[in-house]
Amino acid sequence: MQDVSKEWLEFLRNQFPVGSRIQTWELDDPRNTLEEAGKLDHIDDEGRFHVRQSDGGERILALGEEMFSVHPPEPTLLKLYMPLTASFYGRNEWGDWDEIGEEWDGKTLLDYEDRILGAMVKNRTPEEAERGLMHWCDKDSLDAKVRSAEFTVEARNGQLWGVAECQVIGQLSPEELAGLKDFLTGQASDGWGEGLEQQAIRVDGGEFYVHLWQIDGWSIQTEAERFGQMQGEAKDMKHGTTMTMGGMSLG
Template sequence: MPQKWYPYQLTAYEEEIREALGREHLEEEGDRGLAIYLHHKLLERKVYSMQPSVESWNGELWGVLEVQTFGMLSRGELEELKAEWRGQCSDGFGEGFEQRPVMIEDGELYISFWNPYSFQIQTEQELKGEQEQATGIQMGGP
């Protein structure tokens, strides 16, 4: 029977998960990663690369998307990029990744970047800035 793991428990497996994410990278994606799948033409020109990863922060493991751009994105472009990442998590990259096990000493982990009930996308500045302003308040799950 599947067991639910919490973000604080997954910090112990950060390296294994990061390595599994690296194995997901397809040769045809080159240095650009998921950016080659962008549907928005302006973003396609402004975003150089999109690489899924994980990061421990504040005692929890977070799914992250490392993005390199040519210049700053406007607010609208950032929102469009978030929508593209949401689609990748639910139907693209994320759908495939969650079906392949991450091998750990105790067995297999299946990691999902998508949760239809508790899913949020924030920039690092939005997340960490809010946390600093809300001292003592725990942020929502990754």
């Protein structure tokens, strides 16, 4: 039995989630003809790849013994919803700003969806171009599975919601989903959301400031948790980096 370190196993399992597509070829094949082997079912404690074939059978591939490539599954779209509010400040009859703002809820904000989305796009930084909010995430457990995350808005059930759109590889465990929610909560309250709150959106009679987070009655939930139904159709994204195994060349 081959001894495999815990760190190496964690790397393999994080890098290659269940459902990854496996292709094989023979070392003495001059054309390096790839053959579809199936989809990854799991990686055992010896670091061997258990592949579920299309006919229902199983094939076991070992590093250094077989030549095979692993292609991560297509990312799926995970939406996390949060209440959206704003503080509106108008001008009084003398043209001065009111000192006490008026609180707007998601129903009122429906009329300003385009302006709010424009402010969100303006708030994004060049560093976020590739992975969005995940550029600022220091949670290693999420880095391999959550390829990108961005805040946006969506009209649903008669009101406007704040939404974190996340491109996810494979399936998040309950612990990973909780960690993602915790990270995005921090971005909504103190990080990215704080920058958004400082942007005045001018409208007739005054201006308002959008809040992705607030103290009372706030939560961040999946579509099923928030609306009691399953996620909509998954949206595809380009394949991630292909890594060649067996020959031990990781690209």
